[in-house]
Amino acid sequence: MSTARGRRRSALAVAAVILLGAFGFLLYGGIDSNVVFFLTPQELLERGTAAYDVPVRLGGQVQPGSVKWDPEKLDLRFVVTDTGGEAVTVHSTGAPPQMFRDGMGVVVEGRYHRDGVFQSTGLMVKHSNEYRKPEHGDRPQEMYKSLTKGAGS
Amino acid sequence: MSHAVPLETESPPAAVGVTRPIEWLGLVALLALVGAQLLGVLTSPPDRDMGHLQKIMYVHVPAAWNSFIAFFVVAICSLLYLWKGQERHDLLAASAAEVGTVFTALTLALGSIWGRPTWGVWWTWDPRLTSTAVLLLIFVGYLALRSFVEDADRRAQWSAAVGLLGALNVPIVYMSVKWWRTLHQMQSSPSTVDPEYVVGLRANGIAVLLVLVYFIMKRYRAARVERLAEQLEERAALEGRDHA
Structure with missing residues (x-):
């Protein structure tokens, strides 16, 4: 015992x-x-030449009005910005996630090249913690469909 | 365990078979779950960003919350066992750990189903997702440990230590979205969620809590019976040896 x-x-x-x-x-x-899943544009640019050609994740907001989508070539270009106003141009191929649009949060996997363009190998949409009903006049189902259509599928 | 163990008289098999109050709880939990799901799915408008995909909230979030509650029970019961050494605390910790493990797996699976159409990926090594996966693996290990150790005292002690260590991971999972920069969003609150969604989420949180309590009580009963069978086997084996 x-x-x-x-x-x-x-x-x-x-x-x-x-x-x-x-x-x-x-x-x-x-x-x-300092565990971070992604770098902000400012943090990426601060790295200077060390930022070039290494695999990294870049996160921020899709600058409104910067999205250029070519549905035939499945070619996507947009600018990621942070609150400090720094901006990085991203090039991606293939259809983006359905929620991708102007002003949305994104995390892009890829490499930043010497020509100043971030070449994406994977694009993720970062959702905020907000859940809001549609404003008067919004029609979410159609908004949602238009997003898929915008992706050229 | 070198001598015959006297059987506990408080839980003979006949008494264990009488489960009526628990079955009533099960029925209430099932009805509450169906009602809360209907409330959530039917009364809330589509979200501005993700449309009806928002409805996954009503299963993913309650599963996550209640897995945390289950592991909290594991922590309390493990401490109580280490303090007082009573078998019932060990068996209750094991029952809560089983249900918590299932709920964590459910959280990950539902989150993955939600992530694919919204984030664009089924999985990524984000701190919230990774810490949740670690939590799941620790408790899978806990359950494996229990089934490998034959000596009941040793099993209870070791699993109490692992259970505490595993439950310690819960605050890390919870805080991961605040401490670190993640893909997973921070906790929502009524100030970031319109009331139309809050009602359904709370109702489902409570309904799943009833399911959790029902499952833990069921598993606890089963654990008592299993332990009783184990003790009978041990006693039979010892008696057989004595006669030989």
Whole structure:
């Protein structure tokens, strides 16, 4: 009986050490607070020549009015901006996700080339945490269809 | 476990078979779920950006919330076991872990189905998605550990430690979208969600909570019976050895 109790006590001690250790790890910055899934245009441009030709994710907002879509060649060009006003031109091929449009958040995977164009190998749409009913006059189903049509499918 | 274990008299098989109140809870949970789904799907307008795809919210988010609740139960019961050493806390932790694991898998699957048409990808190694996958794997490991360890005391101690460690991952999953820059959006709140959607989401959160409680109670009953069978087997084996 005493051995069982002793074993339980040592297990409790081990669990306590693991728990406290993990909490300390979290609290005192063991986890890098700079874990980022993507770079903003500003962060990418700040890297200077080190930004060229390395695989990276670029995230920001699709600059309104910058989208140029060629449905025959499935060729897409647009500008990604951040709140600081920095902008990077992105070139992508293939139909974008259905929610892609002016002003939407995006994350682009690819490489930034020396000609100043970010060549995309994958395009993701980043949705905000907002859910809103359509404003008076909006017709979401048609908006949604027009998005798919815009993608040239 | 070197001597014959006296059987617990508080849970003979006959008493375990009487499950009427639990079945009533199951029926209520099922009706609540159907009602809440109908409420959510039928009363909310299509979202401005994603149209009716917004409806996936009513299953993805409640599954995620309730998996967190299940792992919270695992943490509390694991601590109680390590403190008091009572078998019922171990069995309840195991039951909550089983249901939490299923709900986490469901969260990932539904999120993936939601992500494909909205984000454009089924999966990406974003901090929220990755930490949720780690949470799932830890509890799959927890369940595997339980089935591998034959000694009941040791199984309970080891799984209490793993259960605590796994539950510690829950706040990381929750905070991942605040701490780090992710593709997954931050938590919504009533200020970012129109009331038409909030009602359905809350109703479904509560309905899935009832389902969670029902599942955990069912699994707990089953765990008691399994443990009883295990004890009978152990006793039979020991008696057989003594007679030989």
